[in-house]
Amino acid sequence: MNRTRRSLAIELALLALVILVCVFPFYWMVTTSLKTQVVAMQSPPAWIFTPTLDNYRQALFVDGVSRTLLNSLIIAVSTTALAVVLGVPAAFALARFEFRGKKDLWFWFITNRMISPIVLALPFFLIARHFGMLDKHITLILIYLTFNLPIVIWIVTDQFRGIPYDLDEAARMEGASQFTIMRKICLPLAMPGVAVSAIFSFIFSWNELMFGLILTRSEARTAPAMAVSFMEGYNLPYGKIMATSTLIVIPVLIFALIASKQLVRGLTMGAVK
Amino acid sequence: MRGQVSRKTILAFIGPSVIALAVIGIAPLLYAVWTSLHFYNLTKLRQVRFIGLENYQTVLTDAAFWQAMGRTFLLLATSLPLQLALGLGIALVLHRPGLTLVKTLTRLSLVLPMATTYAVVGLLGQVMFNQQFGVVNQLLGQNINWIGNASNAFAMIVFWDVWQWTPFVALVLLAGLTMVPGEVEEAARLETSNWWTILRHVQLPFLMPGLVAVLILRTADTLKLFDMVFTLTRGGPGNSTEMISLLIQRVGFRVFDQGLASAQAVILLIITIVLARLYIRVFYKEV
Structure with a gap:
């Protein structure tokens, strides 16, 4: 009895430590965002202070972070929608049809997930510059497809494979086309996978920095690129940087918590259920 | 048919x-x-x-390129074992019965780091590891120059990589542990109370798919790593934290040598494809 109690106490302490380490940086981010510049630059740092929303007001309405958040939202939603529309039929084909080159196609998709974005960023920058496509939403929407499309195809293929083939067969007996089978029979059953893949491609697009930094200037500036641009100069506005960071991170954290049960499956592209 | x-x-x-x-x-x-x-x-x-x-000749004989490559793999070789050890520990604790509410809370907390914007992790790092007003030095009771010192800066990158991705490893391994059939695990526990024996002979086979996925994805993501390091150190001080993606970005957009940067990128691409093929050939037999 005594022994189990002790091991329980140790277990509790370990779990509390894990929670603390995971959550503390967010606590620090939010509290720093509520500090004035003077308090934020105190040494040693202050734990108790009078909070102010000044950094948020400044960031959102004076520096135009609100606009970059809107840009990020437009870009992330559009690229996700496009990835789902293009990716779902491809996933259906990979799960249901047999054809030559299927393995190569699958390998191509897998490598797309592994390619370093900087490899694409160089030529994409030159091409976009040549066609006057720099600083346009559509440029980021398209380039984000390079990682969103593989995610959608992978997760949804996995989901389609789990649907019994008998259902297709029955519908085909009644003369339904493959497209009707996908749309009317398989897609409703595959909705959980589609939703998870959509949440993932939203999170990845919303979080992306490098393409945003290289391919946008002002009109299509994304929120992470904006946050980084505060880092120039000597007297860094730490409170404002943390306020912007908080605004960027809160939506993805909410999405991630909603999809928390599916997160592992999504991040491993279905390799782990 | x-x-x-x-x-x-x-x-x-x-x-x-x-x-x-x-x-x-x-x-x-x-x-x-x-x-x-x-x-x-x-x-x-x-x-x-x-x-x-x-350009290719220049890259192949360029010390800076291979140093950046070496640094990238050093980061992988340092943080992946830490992530695996800590992740396995967390997964084993979470897998034990009891304390359901606290464990649910822990699982939810674990989700947060890996969803966090890489760039924000870097910015947070700047604030928390600042020498004068950073909370890390305050908690340690030290006055360490994290960002300005080469090996400290590298350690800081390792710290944040471990912070962000240990939860991923933990949840993947936890998913594997729950795949072990209850009867099998109970039978094994009647035989021995040694957790290592159970891990090695009963649970490990179920952990393999997850471990493979972690190995592949962590390798790929380390080769891709840009955002967090860029916002935290910009590759500095000197080029002590300049990972391969940062080097290519600097050559292409700060030195403006797109030709050389493209050659570096093509070589990185070849290395990535070779690694991907190798991994898939060795580990993914199905599909």
Whole structure:
């Protein structure tokens, strides 16, 4: 009895430590965002202070972070929608049809997930510059497809494979086309996978920095690129940087918590259920 | 019969995404190959000319390139074992029965780091590890120069990588542990109370798919790593934290030598594809 109690106490302490380490940086981010510049630059740092929303007001309405958040939202939603529309039929084909080159196609998709974005960023920058496509939403929407499309195809293929083939067969007996089978029979059953893949491609697009930094200037500036641009100069506005960071991170954290049960499956592209 | 579908139908289903990926994924790569064979400097666009493999020669003999490559793999070799050890520990504790509420809370907390914007992790790092007003020095009771010292800066990158991705490893391994059939585990526990024996002989087979996925994805993500390091140290001090992606970005957009940067990128691409093929050949037998 005594022994189990002790091991329980140790277990509790370990779990509390894990929670603390995971959550503390967010606590620090939010509290720093509520500090004035003077308090934020105190040494040693202050734990108790009078909070102010000044950094948020400044960031959102004076520096135009609100606009970059809107840009990020437009870009992330559009690229996700496009990835789902293009990716779902491809996933259906990979799960249901047999054809030559299927393995190569699958390998191509897998490598797309592994390619370093900087490899694409160089030529994409030159091409976009040549066609006057720099600083346009559509440029980021398209380039984000390079990682969103593989995610959608992978997760949804996995989901389609789990649907019994008998259902297709029955519908085909009644003369339904493959497209009707996908749309009317398989897609409703595959909705959980589609939703998870959509949440993932939203999170990845919303979080992306490098393409945003290289391919946008002002009109299509994304929120992470904006946050980084505060880092120039000597007297860094730490409170404002943390306020912007908080605004960027809160939506993805909410999405991630909603999809928390599916997160592992999504991040491993279905390799782990 | 299953899968007997006309060519036209198949093309209609996969065509759109194949075309899209070819246009945005392959065409730029071909253009990068073209650029890499030219003298192509953004500040001297009038002098663009074909120079054959000269850029590749430069890259292959360039110490900076191989140092950045070495640094990238050093980061992987340092943080992955830490992530595996800590992740396994957390997964084993979470797998034990009891304390349900606290464990649910822990699982939810674990979700937060890996969803966090990489760039924000870097910015947070700057604030928390600042020498004068950073909370880390306050808690340690030290006055360490984290950002300005080469090995400290590298340690800081390792810390944040471990902070962000240990939860991922933990949750993947936890998913594996819950796949072990209850009867099998109970029977094993009657035989021995040694957790290592149980882990090694009963649980490990169920952990393998997850471990493979972690190995592949962590390798790929470390080769891709840019955002967090860029916002935290910009590769500095000197180039002590300049990972391969940061080096290529600097050569292409700060030195403006697009030709050389493209050659570096093509070589990185080749290394990535070789690694991907190797991993898939060794680990993914199915599909």
